[in-house]
Amino acid sequence: MAVASIETTADDGFVDNSSEIFFKPSISPSGWSRQVAADLVAVGDIAAILLGVTLPAYIYSSVGNLDIPATSILRIGLISSIIVYVCLNNWGLYSTAKMNDFPLHPGALLMALAIAVLAVLGLGLPFTAGDYIHVWYWSATWLSASYLLLLTNRVFANAVLKKMTKAGRFDMQVAVFGAGTIARRVRDHLSNPALGINFVGVFDDRHGQARLNTHGLEITGKVQDLIATGRAGNIDQIIVALPPSADGRMATIVKQLEQLPVSVHVVTHIASDLIEECPAHKVSSLGPVGLLDVKAKPLSDWAPTLKRVEDYGLGTLLFLISLPLLCIIGLLIKLDSPGPALFRQRRGGLNQQEIEVFKFRTMIVQEDGSDVQQATENDPRVTRVGWLLRRTSLDELPQLLNVLRGEMSLVGPRPHAIIHDQQWSELLQHYVNRHQVKPGITGLAQVRGFRGRTIGKNNIEDRVSNDLEYIANWSLWLDMKIITRTIWAITIGKNAH
Numbered sequence: 001m002a003v004a005s006i007e008t009t010a011d012d013g014f015v016d017n018s019s020e021i022f023f024k025p026s027i028s029p030s031g032w033s034r035q036v037a038a039d040l041v042a043v044g045d046i047a048a049i050l051l052g053v054t055l056p057a058y059i060y061s062s063v064g065n066l067d068i069p070a071t072s073i074l075r076i077g078l079i080s081s082i083i084v085y086v087c088l089n090n091w092g093l094y095s096t097a098k099m100n101d102f103p104l105h106p107g108a109l110l111m112a113l114a115i116a117v118l119a120v121l122g123l124g125l126p127f128t129a130g131d132y133i134h135v136w137y138w139s140a141t142w143l144s145a146s147y148l149l150l151l152t153n154r155v156f157a158n159a160v161l162k163k164m165t166k167a168g169r170f171d172m173q174v175a176v177f178g179a180g181t182i183a184r185r186v187r188d189h190l191s192n193p194a195l196g197i198n199f200v201g202v203f204d205d206r207h208g209q210a211r212l213n214t215h216g217l218e219i220t221g222k223v224q225d226l227i228a229t230g231r232a233g234n235i236d237q238i239i240v241a242l243p244p245s246a247d248g249r250m251a252t253i254v255k256q257l258e259q260l261p262v263s264v265h266v267v268t269h270i271a272s273d274l275i276e277e278c279p280a281h282k283v284s285s286l287g288p289v290g291l292l293d294v295k296a297k298p299l300s301d302w303a304p305t306l307k308r309v310e311d312y313g314l315g316t317l318l319f320l321i322s323l324p325l326l327c328i329i330g331l332l333i334k335l336d337s338p339g340p341a342l343f344r345q346r347r348g349g350l351n352q353q354e355i356e357v358f359k360f361r362t363m364i365v366q367e368d369g370s371d372v373q374q375a376t377e378n379d380p381r382v383t384r385v386g387w388l389l390r391r392t393s394l395d396e397l398p399q400l401l402n403v404l405r406g407e408m409s410l411v412g413p414r415p416h417a418i419i420h421d422q423q424w425s426e427l428l429q430h431y432v433n434r435h436q437v438k439p440g441i442t443g444l445a446q447v448r449g450f451r452g453r454t455i456g457k458n459n460i461e462d463r464v465s466n467d468l469e470y471i472a473n474w475s476l477w478l479d480m481k482i483i484t485r486t487i488w489a490i491t492i493g494k495n496a497h
Contacts, residue, residue, distance in 0.1 A: 032169045034096035035301040037161060041102065042094055044153040046081040049113075052146025053077040056138055080116035080146075087112035099196060100165035102158045109150050117143050165196055174237045175200035175226060177253055179217045182267055183241040187217060200235055223256060230260035231351040236297065240266040254294055259432040261298055261351065265291040298436050298471050306476050311410055315403040318410075322397055329385075329394060333361055336385040342398055347415035350438045355407045357415055358398035362386025393490045399441045411479040412440025413467035424460050431460070434467040437474075444470040444478075447485035 057073045088094060091112075093103040117139050164170060174190055174197050176183050183202055190199045201220030221229075229235055238257055242250045250266060257264050268283060268290035282293040299307060330341035342358055349355035363381040382390065389395040402408040408415070413434040416424070425431045445451075445466035450459070470478070 031171055032164065033301045034099055034170050036305070037099065037164075037170070038094045038096050038102075039302070041153070041157045041161075042085060042089075044157060045088065045150055046085060048149035048153045049081040049084055049116075049146050050077040052149050053080065053142055055145050056141035059141070076120050080113075080120055083116040083119055084112045084150075087115060099161050099170045102154075102161045104154050104158055106151060109154065110147055113143055113147050113150065168196075168198075170196045171198045172196065172236045173198050173200050173234055174239065175203060175220075175229065175235050176239050176241050177203045177223065177226060177257075178241040178246075179204040179206070179219055180241070180243060182243065184217060186239055186241050186267075200229065223253060227256065227260060230257075230262050231353075233351070235260070235262050237263045237265065239291065240264065240294075242266075255429065258295055258430065259435065261436040263293070263297040263300075264295040265293055268292045299474060303474060307409060307474075307479075310476065310479060311403050315400055315410055319400040319404060322400065325394075326397060329360055329389065329397070332385050333383075337364055337383045339364070346418045347439070348418060348421040348435060349407055349415060350435060352421070352432065352435045354418060355402070355415070355439075357408070358401050360386075360389055360395040360398060362389050362395045396441055403441070407438070409438045409440045411442055411470075411482050412437050413443050413470070414446060414463075415439035424464075427457055428461055428464060430468070431464055434464055434471070437471055442482060442486040443467060444482055447482050447489050449489075451489065 053076055054073060088108065091105075091108050093105060093108060095103060121139060161170075176186050176190075176199075179202055183204075187199060187202060189195075190197050202217045203221050203223060203226040204219050205222045226235075226238070230238070238260070240250055240253055240257075242253075254264060254266065265284070284291045284293055333339075333341045339361055341361060343361045344356040344358055346354055347357045362383060363386055364383060386395070399408060403410060421431075443466070445463040448466055450463045450466060470482075
């Protein structure tokens with residue numbers, strides 16, 4: 001099928017897909033999540049306990065002729081592993097504060113196992129009253145085996161994580177906005193190499209005479225430079241460190257930084273009511289510096305991995321299933337009207353980066369640039385085959401290619417034409433915040449009926465509100481619900497033209 005070199009009319013199509021760039025990444029890959037690493041250690045701990053329970057049971061059943069039901073062994077393993085995990089977690093043995101010195105504490109490991117063994121024995125699993133002697137022998141063997149395996153897992157994890165920390169795999173990129181005594185304290189603390197933090201720089205809009213005393217800090221750039229660095233994927237956290245007298249300026253800066261896919265914090269010397277639309281603030285700290293958590297980084301820890309598995313796994317399956325249909329539709333378009341079967345349109349992607357979105361051609365014209373007219377009901381530009389494709393949203397099906405290329409995801413905010421992104425970002429201050437994640441073939445706004453032509457400020461504001469709700473509340477379950485509802489929305493065809 002031929003592919004048009006320029007793009008067609010803007011619409012708010014409806015099949016879904018948006019993924020990270022697969023063939024050539026557009027942003028530098030971030031390092032390992034500390035939480036993911038700690039969770040993997042926890043998985044190893046649980047596996048060690050389960051194996052420690054199973055081995056003695058197998059030996060006793062084969063050598064000692066003691067019949068222990070497999071269901072009882074599984075029940076014992078699950079109960080004891082849960083107890084051990086809860087104990088170790090509450091005692092801080094999954095702390096991510098120092099990945100180069102991950103908690104080992106052999107005494108705490110033994111104590112947690114002892115508590116688990118005594119708890120299981122108290123539940124009377126799995127022996128009868130006449131087997132008490134075997135209970136204590138078996139329990140001692142179980143405790144010894146699990147402890148040895150648990151300690152081995154911890155020693156191995158400690159060595160691996162120390163090596164990864166030294167290689168900078170857990171380094172967090174942190175930038176500071178504001179130049180003054182507070183920023184100096186933050187910078188000095190961030191300089192501690194044991195924290196695994198890369199200090200990106202100090203940014204401040206006031207240069208020269210406007211900033212007479214920077215307290216020895218070298219200013220890296222202004223707020224626009226900070227935003228550009230964030231969009232390039234070079235920042236994980238931004239700390240706004242301004243004095244109490246700059247409350248109004250602080251609120252303005254935070255608003256501007258909300259568009260970035262990073263976590264944003266402000267020092268806690270300012271009142272939380274200075275930041276609007278954030279009713280439940282969380283407080284954290286960075287060494288001696290107290291922080292108010294204004295905004296969390298979207299899709300952090302396990303979320304990016306799950307999202308990629310969803311996009312590439314389910315996206316590949318959908319593409320293979322729909323491949324015959326793609327060929328048939330392409331042939332029908334060629335027979336129905338002159339021109340290519342596919343067209344490409346420039347749209348806004350992750351971090352406002354420009355991407356080319358694939359669609360089936362549904363019109364007799366192709367528009368891209370400063371004048372892109374949205375499709376309307378009974379639009380004379382729509383071809384006969386194009387009308388059916390728009391009605392069923394099959395014109396969006398080629399965007400599965402964008403998903404496999406990593407430019408889109410199956411679920412996410414719908415990408416809009418570049419000119420419309422520019423227009424609507426001038427109309428709504430928070431419009432650009434929807435670019436914190438990759439765009440999708442379908443999204444929360446679409447399954448709630450905000451599909452098709454955009455009419456008026458209220459309409460686009462409602463769509464953006466749904467997009468931001470999706471970003472703030474993402475889960476794999478939410479994506480599955482949206483995909484399911486998408487099928488129903490396509491069936492009824494509301495607002496499709």
